Amino acid sequence: MAKSAPKSAPKTTLWEFFQSLGKTFMLPVALLAFSGILLGIGSSLSSAAVKESMPFLDNTLLQLLFMWMTKIGLVAFIYLPIMFAVAIPLGLAREEKGVAAFAGFVGYSALNLSINFYLTVAGVIGNPTEEKAYGVKLILGVESIDTGILGAVIVGIIVAKLHARFYTYKMPDALAFFGGARFVPIISTLVLGVVGLIVPLVWPYFAMGIAGIGNLISHAGPFGPFLFGTGERLLLPFGLHHVLVALVRFTEAGGSLEVCGKTVSGALNIFYSELACPTSQGFSGSATAFLSQGKMPVFLGGLPGAALAMYHCARVENRGKVKALLLSGVIACIIGGITEPLEFLFLFVAPALYVVHAILTGLGFMVMGLLGVTIGNTDGNIIDFLIFGVLQGTATKWYLVPMVAAIWFVVYYSVFRFAITRFNLKTPGREIETKDALAFAVTGEKTTGYKGDIILAALGGADNLVSLDNCITRLRLSVNDMSLVNDAVLKANGALGVVKLDDHNLQVVIGPQVHMVKNEIQGLLPASA
Incomplete structure (x- = not known):
């Protein structure tokens, strides 16, 4: 209980809240990416065009397998709002995470049942004109307003706040059974039940606002x-x-389109609907323009070119050490679609160069759209290129991707090499004092390649930590005293960068192995923490 005061301070900042909220999206989005791969492989290999061009695939057992992959690939697409409603309180909760996740499902269900009650009493249910005006859809077996991801996010945030407030709530002795963590789903049911009565009154204005962004x-x-x-x-x-x-x-900000007789909103939702629709002819360029294809010039060409430029600009005696560091970043980028291990190598030493990188990324999105490429999904890596580009046929214009990526490779290499040498930017291997850090980053002693005890000490020790979590490539932390955090020691022990967001919150960029580092540090903390 003594730590309750310092823990509350960082949580009051809006910055901390939004970055934590964004982190919770990763769990359903990761499943979405995998489900998309299953859906892409299954739908493409079971299509009539592929069976005609590759007759050996027109086998009953194989086709049943592909149809099964297509079906289970829809799991994240169909139930995505529910997953967000569960994942958000799960990710935001400090303790009793399982209860928070359960309450998220309960709250989402209560919201839709309450909306159904309102629509029934108001005479909307059973009136086709009114149902269309309200956007009524069958959700969890109940006719309700299709609030989509936004509704699920609202539920998740409300449940997370209720959980933080009530998971230690003490009831009178006669009702003690319903106290503590058990009270969270109870209060979530009541609160979301009331919110469900308000949603039909305000939702049209939310929808108009999102549609305005989309327009x-x-x-x-x-x-x-x-x-x-x-x-x-x-x-x-x-x-x-x-x-x-x-x-x-x-959401509607990514556009709306009728697919297989149903109106679908959101760029990725549209793409997956077209992928699963047997009568759909190709993919909508207006949707895929915001998806994987836009990342491919940079992920498959640009950043590898930047990595080569950084390698060539490193001191000769340091190139051997830098090579492994840059190569691992390139592999993570091309195969995994994870760019931060490369981006954070130059973000802090050359912010202006990062702005150029951001603009070139935007140009990649624009160029792929103008060329009429139609490759969807989320990651922009070589897997997306093969599954959602090559396997879907030449209608996706996948053959343009290597050409554009090659141009981006040359542009990035030229821009980075000029900027590094012209302005003497201290990218990896350019400074003598970075030798120890570079050597450690690629030859760490432990299984993770990082010394958790040293990193914990550099963060001010266990007593300085208020919260510890991670996303795909970085530790996300809250500390009591930021002055105790030693940036130099962190960077000398494998950290690619340290981002201090405010007086209490920071991020330590590690790379794809960050979850192992987080677990190692977690294991060093006292049981009470």
Whole structure:
């Protein structure tokens, strides 16, 4: 209980809240990416065109397998709002995470049942004209307003706040059974039940606002994808890019389109609907313009070119050490679609160069859209290129991707080499004092490649930590005293960068192995922590 005061301080900042919220999106989005791969492989290999061109695939057992992959690939697409409603309180909860996740499901169910009650009493249910006006849809077996991801996010935030307030709530002795963690789903049911009565009154205004954003993007023409791609990169260092990405992927801001007789909103939702629709002819360029294809010039060409430039600009005696560091970053970028291990190598030493990188990313989105490429999904890596580009046939114009990526490779290499040498930027291997850090980054002694005890000490020790979590590539922490955090020691022991967001919150960029580092540090903390 003594730690309750310092823990509350960081949580009061809006910055901390939004970056934490963005982090919670990763769990359903990761499943979405995998489900998309299953859906892409299954739907493409079971299509009539592929069976005609490759007759050996027209086998009953194989086709049943592909149809099964297509079916289970829809799991994240169909139930995505529910997953967000569960994942958000799960990710935001400090303790009793399982209860928070359960309450998220209960709250989402209560919301829709309450909306159904309102629509029934108001005479909307059973009136086709009114149902269309309200956007009524079958959700969890109940006719309700299709609030989509935004509704699920609202539920998740409310439940997370209720959980933080009530998971230690003490009831009178006669009702003690319902106290503590058990009270969280109870209060969530009541509160979301009331919210469900309000939603039909205010939802049309929310929908109009999101549609307005979508119209703004659509009327921007080719500059819509440019603004999206550039904005996403600029928000990435602060951990807020997930919010923008979710808005475009899953709401009307990413466009609306009728697919297989149903109106679908959100760029990624549209793409998956077209992928699963047997009568759909190709993919909508207006949707894929915001998806994987826009990342491919940078992920498959640009950043590898930047890595080569950094290698050539390193001191000769340091190139052997830098080589492994850069190569691992390139592999993570091309195969995994994870760019931060490379981006954070130059973000802090050359912020202006990162802005150029963001603009070039936006141009990649715009160019792919103008060329009529139609490759969807989320990651922009070589897997997406093969599954959602090559396997879907030449209608996706996948053959243009290597050409554009090659151009981006040359542009990035030239720009980075000029900037590094002209302005003497201290990218990896350019400074003598970085030798120990570079050597350790690639030859660490422990299984993770990092010394958790040293990193913990550099963070001010266990007593200085208020919270410890991670996203895909970085530790996300709250501390009592930021002055105790030693940036130099962190960087000398494998950290690619340290981002101090305010007086209490920071991020330590590690790379793809960050979850192992977090677990190692967690294991060093006292049981009471």
